[in-house]
Amino acid sequence: MSDTMLAVIGGSGLYEIEGLEGAVWQEVSTPWGAPSDAILTGVLDGLPMAFLPRHGRGHVHSPTDVPYRANIDALKQLGATHVLSVSACGSFREEMKPGDFVICDQFIDRTVDRKKSFFSSGCVAHVSMAHPACRALGRAAADAARTAGVTVHDGGCYLAMEGPQFSSLAESRMYREHWGADVIGMTNMPEAKLAREAELHYATVAMVTDYDSWHPDHGEVDVTEIVRVLTGNSARAREMIAGMPSRLDHRCDQACDRALEYAIITAPDRRDPVLVAKLATVAGRVLGG
Numbered sequence: 001m002s003d004t005m006l007a008v009i010g011g012s013g014l015y016e017i018e019g020l021e022g023a024v025w026q027e028v029s030t031p032w033g034a035p036s037d038a039i040l041t042g043v044l045d046g047l048p049m050a051f052l053p054r055h056g057r058g059h060v061h062s063p064t065d066v067p068y069r070a071n072i073d074a075l076k077q078l079g080a081t082h083v084l085s086v087s088a089c090g091s092f093r094e095e096m097k098p099g100d101f102v103i104c105d106q107f108i109d110r111t112v113d114r115k116k117s118f119f120s121s122g123c124v125a126h127v128s129m130a131h132p133a134c135r136a137l138g139r140a141a142a143d144a145a146r147t148a149g150v151t152v153h154d155g156g157c158y159l160a161m162e163g164p165q166f167s168s169l170a171e172s173r174m175y176r177e178h179w180g181a182d183v184i185g186m187t188n189m190p191e192a193k194l195a196r197e198a199e200l201h202y203a204t205v206a207m208v209t210d211y212d213s214w215h216p217d218h219g220e221v222d223v224t225e226i227v228r229v230l231t232g233n234s235a236r237a238r239e240m241i242a243g244m245p246s247r248l249d250h251r252c253d254q255a256c257d258r259a260l261e262y263a264i265i266t267a268p269d270r271r272d273p274v275l276v277a278k279l280a281t282v283a284g285r286v287l288g289g
């Protein structure tokens, strides 16, 4: 796959990766503002790679304020075709234990204070989010993580909450018992929606750090404990990433890279040229230019 570039968005506890040949931190500007940080680019086992720390090095951006649109635009500008999100999460399932990885295939978006689309009045688009994650990319990550010695759960529903506070006991029980969510975090929405609009293959590796607030045998969520689990996991997360280049030749059968094919509904002669210009990177394939 000669035109493949894998971008990794590193979440809490994963602010850089090692081992890229020709590694360089690149500043990228976008029509949506600045991304979370400079982006590390280089080559790993022959595969062009990009790495972006979602919260910035030093964890400066709160989940609400992460510049999600700029991040996705910047990664696509650099040539990314695939985006692997590596994220900390709480677990709603006894068997999804701290230290385990969950390859999420569904999302529930409970966020309320974020820009969720590149499109708006002047160029309206509606993409499908029925199957929000790229199965082929998820399978590759699952295989790489298992080889790194991680217990991996194939499939799971990620509930994205606004935060930054953790959930109340009542919310935690509702998500777990009535909504069917398996894990909870604060960042993968609207990231997955924006990756879909930008026609990128997107998959989430959710690293379980805690049992949120529902579990009778575990205390409240505690950032110190989350960081302790993440620190214990970071070598295996890095090993999983190192195992991705040899596994990325799985063919996607979901047409993630053609998500906009029939999505734009605004008539060509009614489109706002200013917005169309801003969309050049994410939607240039269908908008022209």
Ligand SMILES: CSC[C@H]1O[C@H](OP(=O)(O)O)[C@H](O)[C@@H]1O
Pocket: 010, 011, 012, 013, 054, 055, 063, 086, 087, 088, 089, 163, 185, 186, 187, 188, 223, 226
């Ligand atoms: C440090 S605990 C809460 C924080 O961690 C997760 O971030 P990410 O998804 O970027 O790993 C969670 O969503 C919260 O933002």
Ligand SMILES: Nc1ncnc2[nH]cnc12
Pocket: 088, 089, 090, 091, 161, 166, 167, 184, 185, 186, 209, 210, 211, 212, 213, 221, 226
């Ligand atoms: N329990 C939790 N809720 C939301 N985000 C999290 N990130 C890690 N653990 C979390």
